[in-house]
Amino acid sequence: MNDANATRVNIGCGLSGIPGWVNIDNSPTIVISRIPLLRRWLKAPPWPRDVKRLDVRKGLPFSDGNVQYIYSSHTFEHFSYEDSLALSKECFRVLKPGGAIRIAVPDLGLIVKEYLSDPAPLASHTFLSRLSLSHSLRDILHPGSHHSQMFDSRSLIHLLGSAGFVAPEVKSYRQSVLPDIEQIELEVRRGESLYVEAKKQ
Numbered sequence: 578m579n580d581a582n583a584t585r586v587n588i589g590c591g592l593s594g595i596p597g598w599v600n601i602d603n604s605p606t607i608v609i610s611r612i613p614l615l616r617r618w619l620k621a622p623p624w625p626r627d628v629k630r631l632d633v634r635k636g637l638p639f640s641d642g643n644v645q646y647i648y649s650s651h652t653f654e655h656f657s658y659e660d661s662l663a664l665s666k667e668c669f670r671v672l673k674p675g676g677a678i679r680i681a682v683p684d685l686g687l688i689v690k691e692y693l694s695d696p697a698p699l700a701s702h703t704f705l706s707r708l709s710l711s712h713s714l715r716d717i718l719h720p721g722s723h724h725s726q727m728f729d730s731r732s733l734i735h736l737l738g739s740a741g742f743v744a745p746e747v748k749s750y751r752q753s754v755l756p757d758i759e760q761i762e763l764e765v766r767r768g769e770s771l772y773v774e775a776k777k778q
C-alpha cells in the first residue's frame with residue numbers, strides 16, 4: 578500500500594471529518610440525522626454520510642499494524658483516564674511501525690495560566706466553567722458536550738508513553754508528520770489546544 582492509500586483514522590471526528598480518512602464518531606445524532614423526519618424534529622446536525630458510528634471505548638475495528646495515521650481532536654478528554662489509556666493502547670496496537678498518532682485536547686495548562694492572570698472577581702467561575710466537567714442529560718444525545726478529564730502536556734505525554742509510544746512530543750498548530758494536516762486540524766481550535774504527537778517505533 579503506498580502512502581496515499583495508507584489507512585488514516587480520525588477518532589471523534591464530529592462534523593469535520595475529511596475524505597480519505599476513516600472518520601469515526603459515536604454521536605446518537607448520526608443515526609437521527611439519517612432519518613429525515615427525526616432529523617428535522619430533533620434538529621440533528623448534518624452528519625456526512627461517510628462517518629462510521631462506533632464507540633471507540635470498545636476498541637478499534639482494525640487488525641494489528643494496519644493503520645498509518647491516527648488523528649483525534651478534542652475527544653480524549655471526553656473519556657475517563659482508564660478509557661483514554663485503553664484507547665491509546667488500541668491506537669498503538671493498530672498502528673504500523675513508523676505510523677503516527679496526533680492528539681489535540683483543550684490545554685489545561687493554558688486555562689490555569691489564564692485563570693491565574695485574570696484579575697476579574699469571578700475569574701474562579703470562568704475557570705471552572707471552562708473545565709466543563711459537569712455531566713448532564715445532554716451528554717446522552719451529544720457525547721461531546723462535557724469533559725470527563727483534562728490534560729496538560731505532562732499528562733498527555735504520560736498517557737501516550739504508558740500506551741507504548743516512545744518520546745511523545747508537544748507540537749504546535751499544524752506542525753506534524755500527518756498528511757492532510759492543513760485540512761484536518763481546525764483553525765477554530767488553535768487558541769485553546771495542546772497538540773501531542775508520537776510515532777510507533
Ligand SMILES: C[S@@+](CC[C@H](N)C(=O)[O-])C[C@H]1O[C@@H](n2cnc3c(N)ncnc32)[C@H](O)[C@@H]1O
Nearest residue numbers: 589590591602603604632633650651652720721
Ligand atoms: C468536542 S467533539 C470534537 C469534534 C471534532 N473532532 C473537533 O475537534 O471539533 C468530540 C466528539 O467525540 C465524539 N465522541 C465522544 N465519545 C465518543 C466515543 N466513545 N466514541 C467515538 N466518538 C466519541 C462526540 O460525539 C463528538 O463528536
